[in-house]
Amino acid sequence: MKTLKQYLRALLDAKKLLAYTFLLCFFLWVSMPFVMIALKSIGKNWFGKLWLPPDLTADWYKWAIVVTNIPEVLKNSLVIAALAVTIATLIAIPTGWALGRRKIPGKEAITAIILLPRMIPPIAYALGVAQIFYRLHLIDTHIGVAIAHVAICAPYAILVLSSTFEALDDRVLEAASVCGANNMRTFFHVTLPLVMPGILSSLIFTFTTSYNEFTLTLMTYGPKTMTLPVRTYLAIGEGYWEVTSALSMLLIVPSLFVLFMIQRQVQPEKLVGGFKGV
């Protein structure tokens, strides 16, 4: 009797062990590429068949700053991202409000349409965007690249904001005006604090999307608007992967940081799809 219990318990533990092993392997499989990049960016004399670099150095970073002109590139990335965020948010607020709170026929269809640029790989419409920009002389301008980014930033901003605004309970606003607040005060004291978390996550998400954007940037950039992703791409082509790794860390670290921050507030799972119930 007791041995049967022990046996069963052992089997159960074995299953758990297998489960943990599988999950651990999965985690390693996903994260190892980043570990490699990190090591490559600080490793010295790492040739041959060595598991770990024998020496550590900050040289690659210094090299990267000089050779790839990180300050300039970073400045471009940040400026463009800031512009993209501003434009995207300005678009998303009224659109999100309308979709979230007003009666609109065919709301689902409109939402699906707005999400289309996010679902269809950018190369399909990037060509067109590039050609239009050539004609409008928007190539190699910060504002031009930013506008291109809006194509993929705005849809998510709209989605997040529309659900934020939708969640705003009418009755809370009513209660505020019953308590004596006029429209202005209701807005500042009630509405704004309630929607702030949603707006913040929309801002953060839009910013990282633009910061990481490659394909559209590739089609619309020029020497004056070299962003971090594009410079990294060129660096990969140049072949000095230690320098490239250093550059890549500038993309990896903020993204992962934001991921960890966001996962507490918003359910990132909701931000992946947009494909509601086929």
Place this chain on the structure above:
Amino acid sequence: MASFLKSRRYALTSLLMLSPGLAGFFGLFFYPVLVTIVRSLRPEGEASGWTLQNYVDFLGQSSAREVIVLTFVLAISCTVLSILLSVPLTLLLRRKLRGHRLFRLTILIPITVPGLVGALGLLLFYGSRGWPNLFLTQTLKVIDQPLQINYTLVGVIIFYVWHYFSYTAVTTLSTLEGLDPAYEEAARVSGASPWQVLRHVVIPLIMPGVLAGSVLTFMAAFGAFSIPLITGGNYRPLAVQIYKQISIFTPARWGAASAMAMVMAALQLVFLTFYMRVMRRREA
């Protein structure tokens, strides 16, 4: 009369509020697509006149068919493997073992960083001096020469899966967690072993969700650009070919690129509608 005007005003205000979003959509998506369509129908390098030559040129070559087949092969293998990875993964995550939150977060990592950074990391990791090869040659000593993974078809597929499985995994997980536990209880009480419960109840019931998520994976994989651009080697799927038309050739072959882009978009649409029809039939 007043209510009619009121409803007109309401509708107008709604339209006004929607207009930035719709304008953005039209200006940055719809219009560019139109431009591309027009461009694809113009003779190469010219600003007027209509022709189908670009399409003929592209589709006529056998290499074009190869490209399309390659793109499909990559996308489909990636999707299938993503499903095969996601289902056991999410089944394990469901049990909420210790640290499951970390693993859930891990699912999202590949799509948080730009594709080319992941591509670099993958090339480093799977290269001849990367850890898997070191493990095989030094630790296990099962082979003498390091395996060539980078730039092989299998390697590219692995890289695709690494990048795009997230969409499938996330949808599968949320479908799985939305599944009423009563179904599994009922099956178990009816005499089904855990494996039978999986096979007859859980998997059939989550399939629609899994497939919905895999559509996203397929779409992303079909239009994959930065990954194959950097790690594809000699394998150049559609998106990369399109880019080559305007980056390698001088003068840039916008007509050819546009035609290829339209072919790609058309293929994606065809597959998408076929797929959605299959899904609808399953539901009914």
Place this chain on the structure above:
Amino acid sequence: MSDWMIELVDITKRYGDLVANDHVTLRILRGELMTLLGPSGCGKTTALRCITGQNIPDDGRVLIDGKDVTDVPTHRRDLGMVFQNFALFPHMTVSENVEFPLMIRRMNKDERAGMVMEALKLIHLEGYAKHYPRQLSGGQQQRVGLARALVYRPKVLLLDEPLSNLDAKLREEMRFEIRDLQKRLGITAVYVTHDQEEALALSDRVAVMNKGCVQQVGTPAEIYGQPATKFVADFIGLSDFIPAKVAAFEDNSVVLAVNSERIRVPAVNGLQVGFDVLLFIRPNDVQIRPAQAQEDNTLTGAIDKSTYLGDKFDYRVDVHGIEVRVQTHGAERFEIGEQVSLHFPYQRCSVILDTEVCPVR
């Protein structure tokens, strides 16, 4: 072969700090329908899940048909279960749902078809074999659930609040169907509910539970007429609890002192003179008389509140500061402030200890 089909022996189950089942012992006879009755959170569903194997108790044993099944996984316990939300497999037709347990047991196709047809006839849904659950009404779905649970003639049928999701009228109909089916098939059944009416109407015996422990096990008549604890008395129907002191013992009776008046009630074990107890009676067993009436077993008081409820009157009578609730169909009407005499018929009274402590079984 023992009489008991199911035995839960000293089952304890904890969820963190919460003790869902606290030394629960229940024995269920072959062929009987036992109801586990209690409020939400009392542990009845936990106990049921110990029988099915969904819950593994921290302590204690579970026996089914004489065999210790505590370590036997759910799918090998040979049970049938009906769920509150039906839990019909949405991707299978009605007949596939009913066929499922047979398919699992690898019965051959023809045999299966036959048994499925029989089961569908049992629940009068033969024509719906090819329908999907979503095309059926709530009542029909529950019947399919029954068919699926019974198709392979399990030893035990478990029902977890099966009627809670149905509307009131349907509930009454289904009650009869379930009881009827259970009796016809002679199957042992365990029924979980929070609805006392259901429990009293359906069961051979009822186990009343609260906060993880069994308060009383008895027939519906015993539960209603001789509640063992304050909780049971209060949970089933309306109750009057009048604080009293044990004054004396006489033959088979106990004399209780309520202030200066004396009430004789049937004797109960474990009492001693001087104990503080509760005199228990149902409000519609108390008889109101005009104040002058001379009778044994009466308390005097004044009408405090009076409510007309259509088919009866509900009075609150102030008896020396204690409020006694009385319901009468009587033709006589009593006015507020009127002095009355409340007669407590001997047979309808009971003594209960005023305690929350769970009776250890």
